[in-house]
Amino acid sequence: MLLGPSLIVSAVLFSLGVAGVLLRRNAIIIFMCVELMLNAVNLSFIAFAQQLGPEGHVIVFFVMAVAAAEAAVGLAIIISIYRFKETVNLQNINLLKG
């Protein structure tokens, strides 16, 4: 069965996504790393669905719909920040910093 190997790949991809969010300062790349994490979670849902029934596929379907909505809204926010600040580097976006 492929459950164990799938969960290993999923774990590594998720950690890569977390590392990307921590390492990068470009807002768009951080956003792509969030997508990477969502993909890693989808992979473990599919791996479990192979043994527990097709409900896992339905959940993945919903995750994809939420990811699409999130990408649209998030990128719109990045565009409006860029209009205001002329940069997407998170170091320069510190309006809420005390």
Added chain:
Amino acid sequence: MTLPLFWVFGGIAILSGFMCITRRSPVASALWLIQTMFSLAGIYVLLDAQFIAVIQVLVYAGAIMVIFLFVIMLLNLGRTKTTDMVGRPGQITSLVLGTLMTLELFVLNKVIPAEQFRLPEGTMATMTDEMGAVGMIAEPLFRGYIVPFEITSVLLLAAVVGAVVLAKRKI
């Protein structure tokens, strides 16, 4: 046969995920992420999820990544001179945290679903043969999960309106 094929796709996915978080240019990052998504679609086929594999390529690698590339193009971020990596202390911190997290999640490798929930081996493959790849998902989606499905449409509508309002210069 499936296991070597799985590791080919899994290796490509991990390698391109690593390239995605280390490339300097956002365009290169996005292309490596698309590569990861394609190999994940391959893994989905090996895990008897053909419909999800198709949706992965169409929606994720197609639609969502096109929005990303479109925004990168719109903001003209393609050529970056300086790297946007955090400094050495941040790199070490995230290396330690990432390694810890990988180790913690590796415990999942030992996970075996409880006997009474587990389907007999090959059930999903026979279900796909009997009901078709789409029918297998449509059955629970339109019976058990019909309310979340309808709520998803409201969510997408809200996202469309929100994206237009946020990105528009003057309303």
